[in-house]
Structure formats: C-alpha cells, structure tokens
Amino acid sequence: MEVMWVDKHKPESLDEVVGHDYAVESLKEMVDQGLYDHLILSGPPGTGKTTILELLAKEILKDTFKHNHFMFNSSDERGIDVVREDITDKASQSPMGADWKIIIMDEVDGMTSEAQQALRGTIEEYQDNCLFFMTANFSNKVIDAVGGSRVTERKIGPVDRDSMRERLEYILDQEGQNLPDDLMEALLDYGESRNGDLRSTIKRLQIAVIDYKYAEVDKERIKEELKYFSSSKMPINKMIKFASKGNFTKVDKMIRRLIVSGASHGEIFEEVSNYVLIADDISDHVKANVLEACARGSDACNRGARPRTQLNYLMVNFADSGRKGKRDVFDDSQRIDKDQIKKNVSGKLKSMNGGNSDKKNDKKNSSASSGDDNTVTNLKL
Ligand SMILES: Nc1ncnc2c1ncn2[C@@H]1O[C@H](COP(=O)(O)OP(=O)(O)OP(=O)(O)O)[C@@H](O)[C@H]1O
Numbered sequence: 001m002e003v004m005w006v007d008k009h010k011p012e013s014l015d016e017v018v019g020h021d022y023a024v025e026s027l028k029e030m031v032d033q034g035l036y037d038h039l040i041l042s043g044p045p046g047t048g049k050t051t052i053l054e055l056l057a058k059e060i061l062k063d064t065f066k067h068n069h070f071m072f073n074s075s076d077e078r079g080i081d082v083v084r085e086d087i088t089d090k091a092s093q094s095p096m097g098a099d100w101k102i103i104i105m106d107e108v109d110g111m112t113s114e115a116q117q118a119l120r121g122t123i124e125e126y127q128d129n130c131l132f133f134m135t136a137n138f139s140n141k142v143i144d145a146v147g148g149s150r151v152t153e154r155k156i157g158p159v160d161r162d163s164m165r166e167r168l169e170y171i172l173d174q175e176g177q178n179l180p181d182d183l184m185e186a187l188l189d190y191g192e193s194r195n196g197d198l199r200s201t202i203k204r205l206q207i208a209v210i211d212y213k214y215a216e217v218d219k220e221r222i223k224e225e226l227k228y229f230s231s232s233k234m235p236i237n238k239m240i241k242f243a244s245k246g247n248f249t250k251v252d253k254m255i256r257r258l259i260v261s262g263a264s265h266g267e268i269f270e271e272v273s274n275y276v277l278i279a280d281d282i283s284d285h286v287k288a289n290v291l292e293a294c295a296r297g298s299d300a301c302n303r304g305a306r307p308r309t310q311l312n313y314l315m316v317n318f319a320d321s322g323r324k325g326k327r328d329v330f331d332d333s334q335r336i337d338k339d340q341i342k343k344n345v346s347g348k349l350k351s352m353n354g355g356n357s358d359k360k361n362d363k364k365n366s367s368a369s370s371g372d373d374n375t376v377t378n379l380k381l
Pocket residue numbers: 005006007009010011016017018019020043044045046047048049050051052106135136137159167198199202
C-alpha cells in the first residue's frame with residue numbers, strides 16, 4: 001500500500017486509457033498512417049492529457065523514446081528564457097536513431113504570452129524533425145500563435161462515470177482489494193463533481209481503502225468526507241463567513257484541507273467566483289473586490305505563487321471589503337430586498353411623473369437614474 005496507486009497504475013499503453021476512445025483511436029490511426037502533427041490536448045485536470053501524449057510519443061519513437069523525447073512543465077518553466085535556451089536547444093538537436101524528436105510541454109497555458117510567441121518561432125524553425133506535443137487546461141489562454149494552424153488541437157473532456165468505474169475496479173482488482181457498492185458509488189459521485197478528474201478520484205480510492213479496510217472507519221463517515229471534498233460541496237460559504245468575522249485560523253485550516261484533498265487552486269478560485277456571482281446577500285461592491293482578487297490570485301498561482309497564501313489573501317479581502325463597505329459581508333440587516341427597492345423606485349418615479357407611469361416608462365427611467373442613486377444602483381444586482 002505504500003506506493004501511490006495513481007503512479008503505480010499509470011496506463012502503460014494507449015489501450016489502458018479510459019474515457020477518450022474517440023480521441024485515442026484517432027491519434028493511434030494517425031500514428032499508424034505515419035501522419036504526425038504537432039498536437040495540443042486541452043481539457044480539465046487529471047483526465048489523462050499528459051499520459052496520452054507520453055504514450056503516443058512512445059508509440060512513435062518505440063525503443064528510441066528515452067533518447068528522443070523531452071518533457072517540460074511549462075507552469076514551472078514558463079518564461080521566455082526557457083523557450084530561447086532550453087526548448088530551442090533540445091529542438092535543434094538531431095534525432096538519435098529515429099526520424100523525430102518529440103518535445104512534450106505540459107500546461108502551456110501557464111506560459112507567458114511572450115514565451116508563447118517565442119515558441120511559435122521555435123516550432124516553425126524546427127518542425128521538420130521535431131514534434132511539439134502540448135497540454136493545456138484552458139485552451140483560450142493559449143494564444144493563436146501556439147494553438148493555431150501549426151498545431152492540431154484535440155479536446156480531452158472529463159472522464160465519464162462508467163469509464164471512471166472501469167478504471168477504479170481495474171485498480172482494485174490489481175491490488176486484490178474490494179469496496180462495498182455504495183462506497184464505490186460515493187467515489188464516483190466525487191469524481192463527477194470534480195469534473196471527471198480521474199487522478200484525484202484514484203487518490204481518494206486509495207484513501208477510502210486504507211480507511212475502510214485498515215483503519216476500520218465507518219463507511220458512512222468516509223462517504224461524508226467524500227461529499228465534503230466534492231467540488232460542488234466545497235464549504236465556500238462557511239469559509240467566507242469565518243473570513244468576514246476575522247477567524248483566519250479556521251479559514252486557513254479549511255483551505256489546507258481542500259488542497260490536501262486534491263483540489264487545485266484554480267478550482268477553489270473558480271468555486272469562490274461562482275459562489276460570489278450568484279449570492280444575493282453579498283453587495284455589488286464586495287462582489288467586485290472579490291472577483292478581482294480571485295482573478296489576481298489565480299494568475300499569481302499560475303506564475304508560481306503559493307496557492308495557500310493567495311487563497312488566504314483572498315479571504316482577507318472579504319473581511320476588508322466588509323469593512324471598507326462599512327458592513328459585514330453577511331450582515332442580514334444589510335440584505336437587499338430587491339422587491340421592496342423596486343416598489344420604492346416605482347413609487348418615486350410615479351410621483352416624479354405625476355403618477356403617470358407605465359411599465360415601459362418605469363424600466364426606462366430606472367435605468368436612466370441608476371448612475372447616481374445608490375438605491376437604484378442596487379437594482380442591477
Ligand atoms: N483517462 C485516463 N485513463 C486512465 N488513467 C488516467 C486517466 N486520466 C488520468 N488517469 C490517472 O491519473 C494520472 C494523471 O493523469 P495525467 O497527468 O495524464 O492528467 P492530465 O490530464 O495531464 O492532468 P493536468 O491537467 O493536471 O496536467 C495518471 O497517471 C493516471 O493514473
């Protein structure tokens with residue numbers, strides 16, 4: 001049990017990759033026909049993008065794989081110098097005993113746009129004997145230069161429930177283990193809630209087996225914990241409440257638990273943004289501050305900042321926003337009663353128009369006055 005299953009059971013051939021039959025079959029066919037192309041696989045985390053590219057490179061390079069492939073993690077090595085020096089250096093070397101060198105670049109969406117521009121030049125210059133295989137979580141962050149016509153983009157979506165089940169059952173079988181059906185369903189619920197992230201689901205599978213079989217933890221508790229770590233169930237509202245009351249020890253603990261459970265900083269920032277956007281008891285003023293802090297924090301993490309620090313900073317922002325706006329983020333007395341405001345505004349407008357207001361006028365006039373009346377501004381919530 002001492003080895004992480006996610007590494008131990010990394011697929012050894014493309015046939016072992018689950019959930020992406022169409023993309024995998026089509027890539028294999030291209031290799032069979034000798035139609036090699038630069039590739040970018042885009043999609044959510046933990047779904048097999050890097051694994052597929054490595055296995056594809058093995059199929060192409062066969063026993064020369066070791067000498068002719070190079071791997072760069074672009075989120076660690078994201079600046080222009082890496083492209084100018086390291087990547088260009090590797091791309092310029094002639095293949096050894098094969099027709100191609102293959103450079104695999106993980107997470108190119110983490111590279112600066114300057115570096116992506118430079119990469120375009122490198123791809124153009126060395127494309128005759130070097131294939132560039134890339135992955136990205138957000139293909140919209142990969143500028144046209146890299147993701148454009150020189151490179152074929154394939155989508156690798158979330159791993160679906162049945163495919164996750166197939167892989168989890170295979171791993172249990174290989175390990176000579178089993179779990180009750182309802183625990184397996186709870187793991188699959190967890191996997192689905194995390195956008196088909198098979199990596200974190202395999203990690204939770206291993207933890208579930210340790211807890212249930214060895215630590216003899218009650219399975220209802222294990223299910224509860226899986227629910228707690230489901231991304232749709234991230235305790236964002238609790239974190240915000242504690243933060244707005246200044247209880248940062250508790251907030252930090254929750255952030256740490258989320259990170260340890262495999263939630264990426266991107267997912268946590270995204271959950272906070274989604275939560276804040278639709279919350280009707282958070283003022284526009286606080287929403288704007290927090291959404292900006294989410295964008296900055298996520299960007300800083302992509303540049304290498306520590307997620308835990310950035311997330312704590314984001315939470316401080318809730319407390320700050322509450323103070324600056326002279327109200328607690330969740331102060332119920334500050335809750336905006338939109339219907340009441342609409343009634344007040346429509347009453348005001350009626351009296352301004354000499355009581356002659358129809359629906360159309362109400363709408364027109366309320367938007368016309370929304371810039372300078374704080375009460376009316378809140379109508380835009
Ligand atoms: N489709 C899959 N089939 C089989 N195993 C998978 C699959 N997806 C993920 N895994 C498991 O998860 C591990 C991590 O997958 P991988 O690194 O390829 O994900 P990724 O999509 O590149 O993630 P990221 O976007 O975070 O880089 C693999 O080693 C493997 O154990």
